[in-house]
Amino acid sequence: MSDLILVVPVYNEASRLDPAPWLEFLAADRSRALIFVDDGSGDGTLAVLETIRAAAPAQTSILGLPENRGKAEAVRHGMLQALAATVRYAGFIDADLSAPLSEVSLLQVELDARPAASAAFGSRVKLLGRQIVRSERRHYLGRIFATCASFALSLPVYDTQCGLKLFRNTPDVRAAFATAFRSKWIFDVELLARLADSAGADVASRIREVPLQHWEERGSSRLRMRDFLLAPFELARIRRLYPYRRR
Ligand SMILES: Nc1nc2c(ncn2[C@@H]2O[C@H](COP(=O)(O)OP(=O)(O)OP(=O)(O)O)[C@@H](O)[C@H]2O)c(=O)[nH]1
Ligand SMILES: [Mg+2]
Incomplete structure (x- = not known):
């Protein structure tokens, strides 16, 4: 069970997405999890996300949406997935940190x-x-x-x-x-x-x-x-x- 899930909307973020801070955040507390929501990035975003998931598979999800519908829908779908889990807090944060x-x-x-x-x-x-x-x-x-x-x-x-907000479930x-x-x-x-x-x-x-x-x-x-x-x-x-x- 996660205590805290953060949703990260990502769209063509390969150039500014560095796995290090995300992995540090997860390693500091095993009850934390991340859900990255990518809706059709055309650059190398998915490869960076795969790197993060490979390093922390139990704490990282990648939610791929079929078509680009903007940050609002990406955040909303990620939050619905997060809030459906038995989690205490769920929130969202911009990928540029x-x-x-x-x-x-x-x-x-x-x-x-x-x-x-x-x-x-x-x-x-x-x-x-x-x-x-x-x-x-x-x-x-x-x-x-x-x-x-x-x-x-x-x-x-x-x-x-x-771009940073946290909610109780x-x-x-x-x-x-x-x-x-x-x-x-x-x-x-x-x-x-x-x-x-x-x-x-x-x-x-x-x-x-x-x-x-x-x-x-x-x-x-x-x-x-x-x-x-x-x-x-x-x-x-x-x-x-x-x-x-x-x-
Ligand atoms: N999945 C997805 N994420 C998006 C989309 N548009 C923006 N984002 C993400 O939303 C977050 C904020 O992006 P923007 O609103 O474009 O903000 P920005 O370009 O950093 O500009 P600022 O307003 O200065 O922060 C980033 O993590 C983006 O990757 C989109 O269409 N789909
Ligand atoms: Mg920004």
Whole structure:
């Protein structure tokens, strides 16, 4: 039985996927497992994943999806597989390790300490003593987006888009991943809306944001200006779809 399963969506990541940190993470605790979700990478990603699985076969799964449907569906399928196991915590992390694997325990500590909490979201807050390294442009675009997301959801959330999130294996979490997300690149906002919807008045104790100690932007981002400009429309749609605030 695994205590913690991390889902890693991977798409054409051969150049930035190094087996070493993943294998260290698994070797440090045998109750941890990884599920890599690859939906049709055309580079050498699968070969790197096979290397990891060969070194830690009992703790590594590779879930291959037949066609490329984007990060949201990759994460969702991986999470459904993880949550179907008898696991205590399941979460997801970006393959570029912008949030290093050492940060996972910060989220785990939060869920350990708060039995009522079902989700811990990593949050990239530039505080003194933390290393949150990001270009100014990405930082300020991110702040504009986060402010709009907070307004759309009527929730005081600081960072919906961080690629590291951890969940307790509870019915509300399983329900939040049960059906495809309607929005593609801001599925994190929709996921938060679903969780908030089921939490109702308990939202503050169910969903916790945890400021990360380290986060570093890596490589070129696939986030395009077009997506950023379309974001307000997607946010408005999520607001309409999940009307928990008006209950
Ligand atoms: N399986 C799968 N994974 C994807 C897909 N698109 C992105 N990912 C993964 O999702 C994670 C985050 O990727 P992106 O959202 O493209 O982020 P990025 O290019 O690092 O850009 P930042 O937003 O700056 O972090 C990485 O692990 C990607 O490999 C996809 O279509 N399928
Ligand atoms: Mg990244």
